Amino acid sequence: MKIDVCLSPHEVSEEKLKDHIVVVVDVLRASTTICAALAAGAKEIIPAESIEEAIRLASNLSRDAILLCGEREGKLIEGFNLANSPLEYKPKIVKGKTLIFGSTNGTPTIVKTRLATRTLLAGFVNLPTIVGALAEVKIPIIILCSGKLGQFALEDAVCAGNIVHALRQSAGINYELTDGAGAALLLYRHFQDSILQMIKESDHGRYLASIGMQHDLPVCAEINRIPVLPVYHDGKIRVQKDKPGR
Numbered sequence: 001m002k003i004d005v006c007l008s009p010h011e012v013s014e015e016k017l018k019d020h021i022v023v024v025v026d027v028l029r030a031s032t033t034i035c036a037a038l039a040a041g042a043k044e045i046i047p048a049e050s051i052e053e054a055i056r057l058a059s060n061l062s063r064d065a066i067l068l069c070g071e072r073e074g075k076l077i078e079g080f081n082l083a084n085s086p087l088e089y090k091p092k093i094v095k096g097k098t099l100i101f102g103s104t105n106g107t108p109t110i111v112k113t114r115l116a117t118r119t120l121l122a123g124f125v126n127l128p129t130i131v132g133a134l135a136e137v138k139i140p141i142i143i144l145c146s147g148k149l150g151q152f153a154l155e156d157a158v159c160a161g162n163i164v165h166a167l168r169q170s171a172g173i174n175y176e177l178t179d180g181a182g183a184a185l186l187l188y189r190h191f192q193d194s195i196l197q198m199i200k201e202s203d204h205g206r207y208l209a210s211i212g213m214q215h216d217l218p219v220c221a222e223i224n225r226i227p228v229l230p231v232y233h234d235g236k237i238r239v240q241k242d243k244p245g246r
């Protein structure tokens, strides 16, 4: 079975994602925050391609039932309820709510997968859960790194490589790796004992520290901290408890 890793969302067209299980990775921080929100009891998350789209989606829904969430340059957007720190998403704030979520790289990448058979959202925080779900999958897998403004992001590539590594260890399936998957695997092997340090030294890790968000980095680096399976389907992200597809 084939596994591909796209190191930037621009490497692949929407059409090419059809008939695949896609795993979107945005370690810093959209995937991690989405896991935190769902684990804290958010009902569902609607990813938006842009801030304008987030505001438009919110205007069609009852304001009491929703929270407007997301970031620009890693910071709270004026008029929004929450930004993009996983530590903000506490049960007393998000439980039972629909979140409209617009981030710079993560949510446009998620929306780009709308033609996929199913999309799973992954970070280090839910990596074993993702690997457990993928081990059951019988159709080709594409791991799509959100990157940073269309460019390569080290932390997403290392996380993708960790998924490839763990799948090869656990599933007893002979996976065929593309060059992208092989490169991600090599990066993971290089950084496997220093994930937090790698994140701290990455471009976006350093940027987040420079705007005072350094406390998010250990959260995003902690493997299995939030063992949920977020699935994007029909425009919404929800926790899935059964198998993601064959």
Ligand code: MLT
Binding pocket: 026, 028, 029, 030, 031, 071, 073, 074, 075, 084, 103, 104, 105, 106, 107, 208
């Ligand atoms: C994104 O989607 O670009 C990120 O999650 C940015 C951030 O760290 O807030």
